[in-house]
Structures are given as structure tokens and as C-alpha cells.
């Protein structure tokens with residue numbers, strides 16, 4: 377795709393955040409192009425939960441529907457990656473992986489995040505099915521089952537408590553988090569959370585499903601699901617090329633924004649997991665709409681200033 381004359385908004389990322397922004401922008405008669413690499417974060421999961429009106433919908437079905445809605449209002453799409461972005465004469469240029477360049481007045485980064493998983497054999501293969509991170513996303517599906525929590529940091533203690541709400545059979549494997557402090561031990565004991573100390577060697581499987589957590593010393597603990605705490609790394613490369621800086625977070629890194637998604641870089645907004653590491657689908661959808669509304673208002677103000685200048689010039 378090559379747009380010499382440019383569009384109002386380039387939306388980078390066509391997940392929940394980017395597509396909902398595209399609908400809002402297109403409904404405001406803004407020209408918008410969504411550039412999407414096609415790798416939504418929840419793709420490995422069978423269903424998306426807590427999505428009102430679409431409870432349990434297959435993640436890709438939700439996005440297919442969202443894309444059709446944006447398309448209906450005139451949004452355009454580039455299936456591929458944005459590989460570079462830069463400022464250009466008061467606007468932006470975005471280089472695409474097909475060699476084309478997109479020119480846009482504003483940019484919305486809805487590029488999501490990368491889940492950096494603990495380096496334990498079996499974790500990546502089962503990610504999104506039997507290896508989980510979010511009690512709201514898939515906790516109900518494993519309620520009452522045998523849930524192992526892979527300890528990698530203090531956050532794993534919190535995760536054990538969260539999953540204990542859903543099952544009486546929770547085991548915390550301390551793995552690399554170290555031994556819990558006295559207060560945490562007491563909490564786990566009071567809630568009947570079994571604590572198993574020592575490094576984990578692997579997750580064993582049978583027929584492609586999780587079977588057990590295997591310790592380095594060889595002992596295997598049968599489980600039905602394992603909760604892990606990934607490091608959440610927002611995709612910030614384009615933001616950094618535009619002069620922004622990724623912000624640190626105890627759970628990873630992200631693009632800091634104001635309430636409507638405005639970033640520190642003039643003309644650039646961010647929404648969804650790129651700006652909020654804990655945003656679920658509905659929150660990302662809402663953030664996309666909010667950012668789109670703010671971008672439209674910003675363009676309206678710019679257009680009004682330009683109209684006044686033109687009117688004065690014509691009068692003088």
C-alpha cells in the first residue's frame with residue numbers, strides 16, 4: 377500500500393483496540409488505515425471471556441466481526457507489518473513491509489504486547505490452553521481442578537491467592553521465586569495452598585495435554601492447569617522511533633499515556649495492551665474508542681484553526 381496524499385489516521389495493530397478505534401474514526405468520516413500483522417495476543421485461547429454479548433467467542437471470530445464493522449464504514453486495511461515510522465512535515469510516514477509508505481496526520485499505536493514466558497519446557501507449547509496467566513480469562517474453565525502456580529516472583533504469591541478463589545486444589549511451586557516469607561507461608565497454610573520448594577524441570581504432557589509438573593529432583597506432581605506470570609513487554613519499537621520512550625512497570629514495560637491515550641509524542645496515541653498491560657479485551661476495546669474520539673477531536677481543532685487562517689487570508 378502506498379498513499380501519497382495520506383490519511384487522517386494510521387492505526388497500527390488490528391486487535392480489539394485498533395479495530396474499535398477504526399470503527400469510531402471511520403464513523404466520524406475520518407480516513408483511516410489499519411495496519412495489522414495478524415497476531416492477536418489471545419490467539420492461542422479457545423475463547424475470549426468477559427466480552428459482554430459475545431461471551432466465550434473465538435478470539436479470531438471477534439476480530440473478523442470487528443474488521444467487517446470497520447470495513448462497512450470505510451476503513452481500509454493493510455495485512456502486514458509497519459516496520460518503521462517517522463515525523464514528516466507536521467505529519468507522519470509509516471513504512472510497510474510490502475515496501476509501501478503510508479502518510480498520516482495522526483498515529484494510533486495499538487500494537488499489543490509480547491508475553492515473555494518462563495523458560496520451562498512445556499510452558500510455551502501449552503500456552504493459552506493448559507498454561508494460563510489470568511484468572512478472569514480462563515479461571516472459570518479450571519475451577520475446582522488441580523492448579524499449579526509456577527513461582528517466578530513475588531507476584532506468584534498473589535496469583536496463588538487468585539486461583540485459590542477458584543479451586544481448593546492449588547499448589548505453589550516456588551521454582552525461581554525463592555522461599556516465601558513467614559507471612560506468606562502462613563497465608564498459604566491458612567488457605568490450604570500446598571507449597572512445593574525447588575526448581576521445576578518441565579511440564580510433562582500426554583496427548584498434547586498437561587499431565588504434571590516435574591521438579592528438577594524428579595518428583596512429578598499431577599496437575600490439570602499451570603498458572604504462570606509472564607513478563608509483559610509492550611511493542612514499543614515504533615514509538616521509540618518517533619521519539620518516545622518505553623515506561624517501566626513491575627510486570628514489564630509499556631507506553632505511558634493520558635486517560636484518552638495521548639502519549640508524550642505529539643500526534644501519537646496508544647491504546648490496548650501497548651498502553652495498559654492488564655487491559656483485557658473489553659478494556660482494550662474501550663481504550664480504542666476513547667483514543668479514537670480524542671484523535672478526532674484533535675483533528676477537528678486543527679481543521680478549525682486552518683479554516684480560520686484561510687478565512688483571514690482570503691479577507692486580507
Ligand SMILES: Cc1cc2nc3c(=O)[nH]c(=O)nc-3n(C[C@H](O)[C@H](O)[C@H](O)COP(=O)(O)OP(=O)(O)OC[C@H]3O[C@@H](n4cnc5c(N)ncnc54)[C@H](O)[C@@H]3O)c2cc1C
Nearest residue numbers: 389391392393413414415417418425458488648649656657
Ligand atoms: C492466552 C490468553 C488468553 C486471553 N484470554 C482473554 C479472555 O478470555 N478475555 C479477555 O478479555 N482477555 C483475554 N486475554 C487478553 C487479550 O488478549 C488482550 O486484552 C487483547 O488481545 C488486547 O488487545 P490489543 O488490541 O491491545 O492487542 P492484540 O490483540 O494483541 O492486537 C495487537 C495487534 O497488533 C499487531 N501488530 C503489532 N505490531 C505491529 C506492527 N508493527 N505492524 C502491524 N501490526 C502490528 C499484532 O499482530 C496484533 O494483531 C488473553 C490473553 C492471553 C495471552
